[in-house]
Amino acid sequence: MTALDEFRATLTAIAERSAAVKHTCANEESTKHFLILPIIGALGYDYTDPFVVQPEFAADFREEERERVDYVVMRDGNPIIAIECKKAGVDLAANRGQLRAYFSALQSVRLGILTNGTQFEFFADCETPNIMDTEPFVTLDLEAATRAPIAPDVLEAVSLVTQARFEPEMVAEAAGERLIAKRLRTVLMDEVRQPSEELCRLALKRVGVKNVHHASIKSRYTGLVRAAFEEALIMPVLEKLRAERAGSRDGDAEMGDTTRRVVTTDRELAVYRYVCRRLAYLAADEHQFAAIERVKYQDYIGKFVVYYDQLRKGRICDFIEGRDGYDKFVFPAPFGEIVTNSMRDIDEALRTVFAERVREIGAPGPAEMPLQQTA
Template sequence: MSQEFRATVIAHAKVAVDRAGRASTEAATQQYLVLPFIQVLGYDALDPDEVVPEAHASFSDKFKNRVDYAIYQGGAPVIAIECKKVGALSEANRGELKGYFNAVATVKLGILTDGLVFQLFTDTGLENMMDDEPFAVINLAEVAEERLGGTELDALLRIRKGVFNPADVGSDARRKIYLGAYIEILDRALAEPDERFVRTLLDMANMEGRRTTRMIEEHTPIIRDAAQTLLDRKILARVGFAERTDLVRVPEGAVADTPAVAAVAPEPAAGGGVVTTQTELRVLDYVRTRLPFLIAGDEELFTRLKNVTSVDHKTVFCVYYKQERKGRLFNFWEGRSPTQYRFEFPMTEGPVYVDTDNLGDIDAHLTAIYRKRVEEMG
């Protein structure tokens, strides 16, 4: 279901980006971009009991609070949407949304948008007081390029009609905020361990010796390497390579050849007489060990890696997803050019050929075609 919804959001994003140049007013932005997005979330923009335009809430006759749209659930507004013209979004625009959000106790989600960027707000600090900062931001310009992260997709999944629960949105947002903060701290600490972090690990590991400057300096790079090794092992374990101690995460631009050992031997083509070479095995092994790192963080893509396999024909070595023809990722030939490797990727705009001596040169095409196949075939 999430893959189907992801495809729907991406399709909408591509249309929205195309229309954005013609949405020259706030009204046009609402008509061409915002209302279609509301419909993507499953709400009926033509139902006056579900989507109410120009929704009002007032503390008094003098101070009126309104938003461009309010989405109702059970007869009460639960989502408030404030719209601005494409490209005119700024922090100064949050006032009207915040005024309505704070005035209506049933509203638990505020959305500020210019039709392309959607900022999602809730009340993680004080109840019924909208936060100053969004807990999620969806940029349709990025989504149109099929860059829809797991966090953003999860946020959209949770605000769809039939799924959105006003009582849970605050706790979900708090969890995302805390999670993001901890990830940022851990990423920084593990990439460049500071003295405090190193001292903590030395104590937790019961390392003997006085915590001198020399000891701290000695252990800092070791801790950094340990963190990288741990991350590599966890990623590899999820795709069936837990016992492969020879595999390491390869820095971008410095890809090394992996040993010519495949987790599962390629299927021979019908008719026999086909011998899979060490180079072909190396290519398959590279795909199976490199893809987990290229898609790290995308749970949907992770769970489908088991469907990547290969078949060896007399004239070509094919790596595919689920089905050889429909799900082809690439064709590979050995010794067909001055370089060691020759690949053909069946991209939408036509076949893309890569001739190289460095397997790392296929990373971008490999990631793109794998994402495309999962989106097409589930």
């Protein structure tokens, strides 16, 4: 087992314990004691040693009524990490300003952690020295860690903060790269949903279409570029999956007649392809977008099942091909059966059920976004 594997195991064990005791954390002090200190310890900092971790550290220069940060991690007598704690369940985004003020007041601090015991946001000062960035470069979500393995990129980023590896310059460099990557993903997701005129013109120019009028871009070409974008994202997944299915059928040639009668039709594959394409458009955030690569299918005699990650728990819908141009989609309650000749009619059910499955099972981290399908 590698050091990162051991680190993941430690964090996962703490996550599972935190889930069991979270309901007892009715105030900030109990949240600190039961949920936050174990993570500080897992990062390698001895919170029983006042030369390593100090609580209620003064974060301004007033003599009376000083502002105090909940914990600081010390190095050579100076604070290098500031940790601001909130009660379990508190929205962290609304409290970033407080940590930002402490970060600036403590000139030697190079890393800030904001936490409510289950979510830990890590901040650096990539853009302006000694001014905390406005967004975290990584977030450790312990609730998600109880449902799915901690993403490799999240694990690596958090490991840089451990006592054994913490070097401010290295963390700042890694944080800067992650923030840029995060913003790029956001831009690309926006372009998938609604391609900008700039992207449309660039794409059209690359295929030899030039000097297109603004009105034509909006009325004619935006939809074409969006569809091509979705195709480019999903087709590699579909082709790989079809090849794997074909190989599986060849390998199972000696199985019984019932198995050999299951043949995935072009219409069923078109449904799978549509689901993936539409989810790329309907995804509410980058975590849902990343999760699309774990959407799979299972074919049976008489029905075709589309699911997320786990066949039973992750079931999205059953598809039953019709003979008169109308197909049947069966979604979990409250949607039930949808009989239609237009797949756009399933969008609302598809978006809602997929979001529920990702929330229940967990989504991959951003680094797990390459569009490859696993069998």
